[in-house]
Amino acid sequence: MAEVVKLLQGNEACTLGAIAAGLEFYAGYPITPSTEIAEMCSEELPKIGGRFIQMEDEIGSIAACIGASLAGKKAMTATSGPGFSLMQESIGYASLCEIPVVIIDMQRVGPSTGMPTSPAQGDLMQARWGTHGDHPIVVLAPGNVKECFELTFRAFEIAEELRVPVIVLADEVIGHMREKVIMPDPKSYKMPKRAMPKTPKGYKPYEADPDGGVPLMAPFGTGYRWHCTGLTHDEAGAPTSNPDVADRLVRRLARKIDKRMDELTDYFAENTEGCEVAVVSFGSSAMAALSAVRRARQEGLKAGMVRLKTMWPFPDAKLRELTKSAHTIIVPEMNLGQLALEVERVVDCKRKVVKLGKVNGELFHPDEIFAALKEAF
Amino acid sequence: MAEFLDYFRKERLPHIWCPGCGHGTVVGALVRAIDKLGLDKNNIVLVSGIGCSSRAVGYLDFDTLHTTHGRAIAFATGVKLARPNLHVIVLTGDGDCAAIGGNHFIHAARRNIDITTIIMNNSIYGMTSGQYSPTTPHGMYATTAPYGNVEYDFDLCELAEAAGATYVARATSYHVTLLESLIEKAIMNKGFSVVEALTQCPTYLGRKNKIGGPVEVLNWIKDRTVNVKAVSSLPPEKTEGKILIGELYKTERPEYTASYMEMSAKVQRTYNGSFKSKGGERGCESNSD
Numbered sequence: 093m094a095e096v097v098k099l100l101q102g103n104e105a106c107t108l109g110a111i112a113a114g115l116e117f118y119a120g121y122p123i124t125p126s127t128e129i130a131e132m133c134s135e136e137l138p139k140i141g142g143r144f145i146q147m148e149d150e151i152g153s154i155a156a157c158i159g160a161s162l163a164g165k166k167a168m169t170a171t172s173g174p175g176f177s178l179m180q181e182s183i184g185y186a187s188l189c190e191i192p193v194v195i196i197d198m199q200r201v202g203p204s205t206g207m208p209t210s211p212a213q214g215d216l217m218q219a220r221w222g223t224h225g226d227h228p229i230v231v232l233a234p235g236n237v238k239e240c241f242e243l244t245f246r247a248f249e250i251a252e253e254l255r256v257p258v259i260v261l262a263d264e265v266i267g268h269m270r271e272k273v274i275m276p277d278p279k280s281y282k283m284p285k286r287a288m289p290k291t292p293k294g295y296k297p298y299e300a301d302p303d304g305g306v307p308l309m310a311p312f313g314t315g316y317r318w319h320c321t322g323l324t325h326d327e328a329g330a331p332t333s334n335p336d337v338a339d340r341l342v343r344r345l346a347r348k349i350d351k352r353m354d355e356l357t358d359y360f361a362e363n364t365e366g367c368e369v370a371v372v373s374f375g376s377s378a379m380a381a382l383s384a385v386r387r388a389r390q391e392g393l394k395a396g397m398v399r400l401k402t403m404w405p406f407p408d409a410k411l412r413e414l415t416k417s418a419h420t421i422i423v424p425e426m427n428l429g430q431l432a433l434e435v436e437r438v439v440d441c442k443r444k445v446v447k448l449g450k451v452n453g454e455l456f457h458p459d460e461i462f463a464a465l466k467e468a469f
Numbered sequence: 470m471a472e473f474l475d476y477f478r479k480e481r482l483p484h485i486w487c488p489g490c491g492h493g494t495v496v497g498a499l500v501r502a503i504d505k506l507g508l509d510k511n512n513i514v515l516v517s518g519i520g521c522s523s524r525a526v527g528y529l530d531f532d533t534l535h536t537t538h539g540r541a542i543a544f545a546t547g548v549k550l551a552r553p554n555l556h557v558i559v560l561t562g563d564g565d566c567a568a569i570g571g572n573h574f575i576h577a578a579r580r581n582i583d584i585t586t587i588i589m590n591n592s593i594y595g596m597t598s599g600q601y602s603p604t605t606p607h608g609m610y611a612t613t614a615p616y617g618n619v620e621y622d623f624d625l626c627e628l629a630e631a632a633g634a635t636y637v638a639r640a641t642s643y644h645v646t647l648l649e650s651l652i653e654k655a656i657m658n659k660g661f662s663v664v665e666a667l668t669q670c671p672t673y674l675g676r677k678n679k680i681g682g683p684v685e686v687l688n689w690i691k692d693r694t695v696n697v698k699a700v701s702s703l704p705p706e707k708t709e710g711k712i713l714i715g716e717l718y719k720t721e722r723p724e725y726t727a728s729y730m731e732m733s734a735k736v737q738r739t740y741n742g743s744f745k746s747k748g749g750e751r752g753c754e755s756n757s758d
Contacts, residue, residue, distance in 0.1 A: 312555070320534050
């Protein structure tokens, strides 16, 4: 098969990745800088028998996606900071009720309305802890346009397999940037498929191995007649206040993710072996960081680069291993140190963690990171 | 009676509602309407939000979805658009539907999406123990209106009609046979249907306003209403300030999911061949509607 090369915007690549993964339902509300995803879905989904609906707000958007997912459709929404904040309550609902859904957050400068057309990475902690209560969630961060396709596809695999909401956490630059993408051969990837129960007889919607098991999900309208509730529930789906049942449920949900840390962890690393200073970053900040690290290498400095693609669950052990030889770790990010906090938590306290935060809506220039590297050596 | 109990998850009973609550009467009417229509249990999805009303779905033997506060109609929109063949019924309350969920309510009406919304309106927040709601009459007492309600209430049926619903009706937990027949017609209407059921909350509305127990609150509701069919034959003093019950509005307008599917079919014919659209290849052959 001839290679297919496309010039794509990050938002378009996300949409194509979702469609490749079998997207059938999109509900969204217009918001910069993610709107192109909604526009493209409105155009493409009717062609393949899918559904697009522009809801009255982001709360309705995530709710409609969850409803569609319960009815057996692969569902996605896309938004940015303000809309992402509005979605949080129902993201928690999807976490507890174990409903697969993919949410793309094209981050922009906050807090509040902030700077809608400028990039930021201030939603890193919100993506993990935006909804109340301990809950499972997976967050993936593409670092270029090709990864927008790949990680959105991957988000569906994880969402469908583990029955969790998965967030694709990109930013304005990743979403609006255009790059050449060599499209993967559709034969090279397998469309994710939701595991379904075999018979309604004796079906318990939340019956699963307490050690991180994933229950089988029956689509609504297929004869299973089960109850889905945001109240803490037992294996049969009935609301309960039983402390043992509640404890078992919340721990199983957390374990669902923790147990699969290795398969969920994804990153890019270069020259980390024996590096003295490591740069740890993600998303568009990592583009400038990589350029700075390569320049440092050319100048004979032992610098290494780690770009995280899986932000949550945070890859503690892997990051510790990749940065073990470094005496200093520089963390460039477009916020005031959210990733750096995690890095500090993970690496041993003798190492110095340098927070390189930026919140003015501008991208990092490689020179800024290079200067920090020089200073660290 | 036994056959009606078949619509319930008997193992989940007894329910959590207070003695004398009117919500169970509405659930009874719903079940009898469904039975009368002879609908397949497997093709019905009940969706609710948060509050006393919303606990109803947990007791009923259908696919049931107890969602977040105010969002039942938005979740239901997703279910209905995903599978237009299903009967989607929302059970909600005055707080859930008209306060926190008001936006979804009017937009579902505007779209005329085929969802039947049954509002159990007891004019109070019961689950949180008696705060005033958007339908608490002016001057009445609630735990957050200790000096009488300063605000004025919504007429939810007028709101639904203005927003675009194609079937709008109202009954009470006193007028049970009327309620049942209105629910039946609402389910059959291809479009957004609203049935407001005024119900008694003796525990909070009744007590806080010194109306009395369940019977007194029920009578209070009855006395506030007049059947729309009787209005023209009654003298003005008997109808003034009364709440109308019965079928209040009915019209025909294209239904949202039908229009969407029609558009999609047309687009697919135009673009035929440029996209593969076989369900099997998309990994969802069992739900390709």
